Structure formats: C-alpha cells, structure tokens
Amino acid sequence: MPGQQGRDGPRYGEPVLVLLPNGQRKVIVPRPGGFTDTRYGRISHDALTSVAWGAGVKTSTGAHVEVHRPSLPDIQMGLATHGTQVIYPKDTSLMTLMAGVGRGSRVAEAGFGSAFLTMVLACTVAPQGRVYAYDVNPRVLATAEKNLGLVSQCRDVVELRIHDVRQGIPQEGLDAVFLDMPDPWNVLDPAHRALKPSGSLVVFLPTVNQVSKLLREVQRHGGFTDPRVLETQVREYQANPEALRPLPVQVVHTGYMVFLRSRLKGEG
Numbered sequence: 001m002p003g004q005q006g007r008d009g010p011r012y013g014e015p016v017l018v019l020l021p022n023g024q025r026k027v028i029v030p031r032p033g034g035f036t037d038t039r040y041g042r043i044s045h046d047a048l049t050s051v052a053w054g055a056g057v058k059t060s061t062g063a064h065v066e067v068h069r070p071s072l073p074d075i076q077m078g079l080a081t082h083g084t085q086v087i088y089p090k091d092t093s094l095m096t097l098m099a100g101v102g103r104g105s106r107v108a109e110a111g112f113g114s115a116f117l118t119m120v121l122a123c124t125v126a127p128q129g130r131v132y133a134y135d136v137n138p139r140v141l142a143t144a145e146k147n148l149g150l151v152s153q154c155r156d157v158v159e160l161r162i163h164d165v166r167q168g169i170p171q172e173g174l175d176a177v178f179l180d181m182p183d184p185w186n187v188l189d190p191a192h193r194a195l196k197p198s199g200s201l202v203v204f205l206p207t208v209n210q211v212s213k214l215l216r217e218v219q220r221h222g223g224f225t226d227p228r229v230l231e232t233q234v235r236e237y238q239a240n241p242e243a244l245r246p247l248p249v250q251v252v253h254t255g256y257m258v259f260l261r262s263r264l265k266g267e268g
C-alpha cells in the first residue's frame, strides 16, 4: 500500500487520533482512498498514512490538523461501539490496578458485554497472559468482536465464550475474576473455585442496593476477605489558562467497585 514503508506513523486499518484546529479530537481508522469530513474540510486517509506520528496534514480547505497515537481511552470513547452499558476508563484503570493484574496474568470476566473492560484487561495482560471472557447473551458477541478488533495487537490473548457463569467458571488458579452483571452474588462459589488462593475478585455494580446485597452474601459465603468499596469521581477541566474551569457537562455516575480477596475457606 502507498505510504506504509519505513515510517513510524499511522497505518491503514489502525486507529489514529486527529486533533482539529479548535482542539476537537477525532479518532479515525484510515482506509485506502478514504476520507473523513469535518467542519474544517475533508481529511484524506492517504494523507494521514503518509506522515509520521505528531505531524500535521492539510484538509481539503487548507486547515492544519495534527496526527497522533490514540490512547486506549481515546479509542474507547471516540470510536468503540457502546452496545451495552460499558465500564469507563476511569473505573477500568482502577479495577485492573487494584486487582494486581499485569503482564502475564490469567483472568476471567463476565459479562463481557461490549468488551470495554475486556479491551483493557487484554492490553494489560498481553502478550503472555490470558483473558477468559464470558457472556450469557449471544447478541453481544458481534459488538465485542468489533471493539476488540480496535486493539488488534492485544486480541490474541482473549477467549470470548457464550456461557452463564452462574453454572461455573471453567478455569482454575486464576489471578483475578471480574464481574459486571446484575446478580454477582450468584457467582461467589464459581469465582472462589476459579481463583488461586489470595486471588482478586472485582465486582462492578451500578447501585448501592446491589453493593449491600453483595456484601451480605460475601459474609455468608466465607470464602472472601478484605472487602473494599470504591467509587471514582473524575472531573475534566477546560484546558484554557485564561478560563480554567471544569467542563460543564460530564458523566457524574457510573458505578461502584467492590474489591475482595479469596481466602482458604474455613480459615479464621
């Protein structure tokens, strides 16, 4: 393909972050001969894939736009499809860090939904780790596959499977289990069996009522310890030194995170 050799820059089929003159951000997947229309004119995808990262290109009206490497949050918030409720980067980043997962970790997840958490887990554990991702609803598979295709360099570590995790999690000795589903208290036994001793169970829940119910069920179960409940609140600011203030419209509520560690049952 033209313009693809010997250059550290965007490639056809891989996401690119384009910064417009007004600071607006656009995430684009260039294709040969393609164009993207903006208020500053058309951006040629062939032009995007002929420059280096950080360089500028001219639109059809002569406006200057800049070409940058997108972060995973840029790809998720600017390009990925929200087919279900998704977990936002502010929460997935904390979930993975607090669960202690990293390169080489083996983790399970349910339900994978639109695969927002799956994308983060995959790129955290790749290339040697593994993500066993389950969802009970076959209709979410197409969106999950599409979104995972946006992080193709991490895709190989993920196994997507249609399965009800209340019936069990087929793996053993996992470093962590992540649950984002309406009734996680019905998965305490399967999660405990699948985790290695002192492994992490991380549950994402949208309401405090569900958090209360989970904590009561965790006490009854006895296989988990060190419960912690966290919520993240992130405010983005308008990055203008003359008028520095929070952006007026932002996401206020996403959900609560419950962190637990598996213990040997019957201890203490």
Ligand SMILES: C[S@@+](CC[C@H](N)C(=O)[O-])C[C@H]1O[C@@H](n2cnc3c(N)ncnc32)[C@H](O)[C@@H]1O
Residues within 6 Å of the ligand: 084, 085, 086, 087, 110, 111, 112, 113, 114, 115, 116, 117, 118, 134, 135, 136, 137, 140, 163, 164, 165, 166, 180, 181, 182
């Ligand atoms: C809110 S969505 C998950 C979103 C996902 N975490 C993301 O970040 O894109 C909840 C998913 O849980 C799935 N689910 C519900 N009960 C389940 C179960 N028993 N086993 C597996 N998946 C389940 C639903 O089908 C749904 O797709």
